[in-house]
Amino acid sequence: MSDKITGYRELTNMELDMINKIKDLAINVGSVIEGFESDESESAGYVDKRWLAIAKTDLQKGFMALTRSIAKPTTF
DSSP, X not given: OOSSOTTOOOOOHHHXXXXXXXXXXXXXXXXXXXXXXXXXSTTGGGOOHHHHHHHHHHHHHHHHHHHHHHHOOSOO
């Protein structure tokens, strides 16, 4: 059994640190988004749920793209 993920190379410690920083930031941003999504949120009446969903998706895509820019996978 292989211990590598198909299409990914072995990452350096620096690359792993960079990706972990991205993941930490994504967790923090996700918490903010979840707070805005909550019906109990003080800001619930001020947030357009459609635009919030678009922001959530685009931010997720952005964090994924940033991670891939470091990991440089070789597959689609």
